[in-house]
Amino acid sequence: MLVLPVEEFGAYSYAITLASLGITIMGAGLWGIAVKALVIHPESSARLVSSLMLIREAFGLAGYAAIAAVSVTSGSSQTIAATLVAGTALLARAADAPELWFQAEMRSPVVARIRITVTVALLAVRLLALVFWSSIWVFLALYVLESVIASTWIAVRYLRDRQSPGLSRPRAAECAPLVRESFPLFLSGVANQVNLRGDIILIQALLGSAAVGAYSVAARISEVAYFLPVVFMNATLPLLVKLRREVGADDPRYVAMLQKSYDQAFWYGVAIAAAAGASGSIVIGLLGPDYSPSIGVLWIHLLACPFVFMGAVYAKWIIAEGALWSALIRHSAGAGANIGLNLLLIPTLGIRGSAIATVTSYILASYLACFIGRDTRVAGVQMSLAIAAPARLVVARLKQETTIARSAPAAATFTPKGRSDQAQR
16 A cells, blocks of 8 residues: 655645644634624625635735744754645635535535535545655645635535625625634634644654654544534534524523533544544554554544534534633633643653643543633533433433332232122122
8 A cells, every 4th residue: 555654744744734723823713703693694694704705815824924934843844845835725715704604504514515525536636646646745735726626616606506695895894893703712713723733743843754644644533533523513503593592591492402412422422433443543554564653642532532522512602602712711721731741741652642642631621621610610511411421311211210100000009899899708
């Protein structure tokens, strides 16, 4: 099987990691805020979508400059050049702002089909490239091309949609409030990316590209598992916002919807982690001995999967409740723990130490940070109940059976009158 040499794959992964950080900066924290605004003010959709495209393009340029500066710490001219190439995807991604309109209209499958089609098509091209032209630069070009095709397709699909409001001249008076409202989410998004990607940056600086390559194989597989709840909750957010507005935060229907979401998220996360670990170990085994340390890293990473799933629900709850600064607190706590533990554990445990640090920071940001603030403790309690969902089901079943038994007639002590008279005779 043909694969990239582990050093080249490390440089590629480092560049993609920084590009992901840049994409977060490009998003300006507007994802959930924009969907919420489009749900509440559908009459302004044309101007809102146009404003989002303008804002994302401006922040995309800022993100490109930021990741170019960070890449200098890699100490490798190849990784710097790779980062500059991968970063051009940011400028293309600004054009997919209409995706938020489809989400607000609860038509996420439209965009999902586009992204899946592009991903599958480019995957086939990547497999051909592995056989005929296995080069880091080919794969970086395909990474950028995927963003260009998907974003362009989404924009064209939006403009041709019969229900689409189209585009309208953006107004500075509307752009500024959006940016101000999203500022806590922007900061928390950057902190979250530091939490998610800081391990790669530190491994590159401390251990080099070969270690990044081995570590990144496991990270890529676990990230596929982590991505699934995000898709689910993006489709659920409009429903959550509407129900919250209609019935209020204390209504049993709203509380029950959240609890059900947390229950499903945690245990789906457990199932997907098991499946990803089993299948991922087989795939890594086919890559050769240079990648064998990745298997242990993968299983450590997947311990966080159920908590990442619940964190996706929590992130949307924060937007529905307007508790935006809570997002900054949780991601900042996770980022701080990630950086500190990586610096502590990498010198002694290598890439496994980084995996342990990363999992700890994910659990902190997705779950334990809920208990820091008074307003978010209710979410922490619901997450704790989700972890205990099987026990809750058993207790509920026992209570139900006990209630039925108490309400049923005592058949053993009931004697028909005719039979009693016959006995007396």
